[in-house]
Structures are given as C-alpha cells and as structure tokens.
Amino acid sequence: MADPWYQVHASRAVADSLRELQKQASRQGRGEEFLDAVRQIHEELQNRPMVFGEALYRLPALGMSVRTASVRPVVVHFAVVDDRPLVFIRLITLLSQPRK
Numbered sequence: 001m002a003d004p005w006y007q008v009h010a011s012r013a014v015a016d017s018l019r020e021l022q023k024q025a026s027r028q029g030r031g032e033e034f035l036d037a038v039r040q041i042h043e044e045l046q047n048r049p050m051v052f053g054e055a056l057y058r059l060p061a062l063g064m065s066v067r068t069a070s071v072r073p074v075v076v077h078f079a080v081v082d083d084r085p086l087v088f089i090r091l092i093t094l095l096s097q098p099r100k
Contacts, residue, residue: 004047006087009086009089010088017092018038025094049087054069056068056077063082064082064088065080065082066079072095
C-alpha cells in the first residue's frame with residue numbers, strides 16, 4: 001500500500017471523546033465493530049477524504065470543505081484543506097444500537 005497522502009489531525013478533546021466512545025461501545029458489546037469502523041475511517045481520511053462521505057458546506061475564508069461520513073457504528077465530521085493535504089477531525093459520534 002502506498003504511503004498516505006493526507007495528514008489527519010484531531011484535537012485533544014476529539015481524542016478524549018474517541019476513547020470514551022470506545023469504552024461505551026465496548027460496554028454495549030460493539031467494541032470490535034467500533035475499532036474496525038475507526039480504522040476504516042482513518043484510512044479513508046488519509047487517502048480519499050474529498051470523496052469519503054458527503055459534503056456539508058464550505059468555509060471559503062479558511063479554504064476548507066466540511067464533510068460527514070459514517071461507517072457503522074461511527075459518524076465523523078471533518079474538514080479538508082483545499083490547497084494542502086490536511087484533514088481536521090471535528091467530531092466523532094457513536095450511532096445508537098439497532099432496535100431488536
């Protein structure tokens with residue numbers, strides 16, 4: 001596999017949230033599913049962020065496109081810088097469990 005093209009960055013608050021969501025998913029019996037989804041999301045953000053998920057809006061003054069994507073059970077909101085290979089994760093959430 002080729003080296004990743006985009007650098008992916010997240011704030012400490014996002015990283016802390018990710019850890020808490022992983023604990024929550026594990027308590028619900030979805031820990032492995034959560035980790036697999038996070039790995040897949042990270043790979044997409046490193047290699048294909050401009051086609052991953054759906055475009056939400058642009059921040060023209062910052063030269064960024066804001067997008068959202070989901071890989072069950074995780075949803076990620078992120079921004080891609082237009083003129084540099086940078087991605088900033090804004091928010092990660094855990095989808096509710098499917099009803100039985």
